[in-house]
Amino acid sequence: MPLHLPALNVSSAKRPGPAGAGLRTVLLSLGIVAGASGTASAADILPVPEAAMAAPASGWTFTVAPYVWAPSTSGNVGFGPVKASFEMDFSQIWDHLDFAAMGVVEARYDRFSVFSDLLYMKLSADAKLPYGIGAELGTELLQWTPAAAYSLIKTDRGNFDVLAGARIWSVEASLNVTDAPLQLGLDRRHRATWVDAVIGVKAQYSLTDSVFVSGWAIAGGGSSDSNWDLLGAVGYKVNDRFSALAGYRAQGIDYEDGPFVFDSVIQGPILGGTIKF
Known part of the structure; x- marks a missing residue:
């Protein structure tokens, strides 16, 4: 009035x-x-x-992090009596990597978070059978790691989390003999799917307002004898929403199911970015 x-x-x-x-x-x-x-x-x-003028925050933050992993791989694969060793150097990766898709998604609320790491790779490499027989090994690997984490340490500069979850594997391996005189029915193909329980730690720490380091260490087992995964990276914060990172990742798996054996170490540089909202 x-x-x-x-x-x-x-x-x-x-x-x-x-x-x-x-x-x-x-x-x-x-x-x-x-x-x-x-x-x-x-x-x-x-x-x-000011508190009355500011819109209440939901408390949730979400991160999407696509990445590219250019690994070398080595190990052994067995199909009953037929066993082969393989090694693919990083310098040959582009000749052997047929297709790959990778990414991490995380949702965080205060000290609690859930995240998912998805990895798909299709590789082909030269292999050696006993007595120097030449062969070609094909590997199609799908790996999914859903996990929940809790921050033991959480400050304005970073966090240190413990995590627990599962790692789901689906591996299809094929072995084709390439020495024409010895192609005597030795070609093999096998698909296996299994689940391992995993535990580990992951962390991120800001060195400056723009530069940060991050990584994880994960290990587990169950259906496989053992599996492990190590990641270390350095990132640059472009702004509050976008960051870029580069680092190195290595993981190993030792799995045996009846006549099928898959023992492999995959390692190499990794490049990626993060989007927060």
């Missing part, structure tokens, strides 16, 4: 009056200034606390 005030007689303000007249004059003057804009309300006169 508009506030109507009588005109103030300035000359009368100079005459002595009862105690408190000066204070009434100041209050009336403030009322005239507020009324000049048309309507006076509490918001026009009293400051609003």
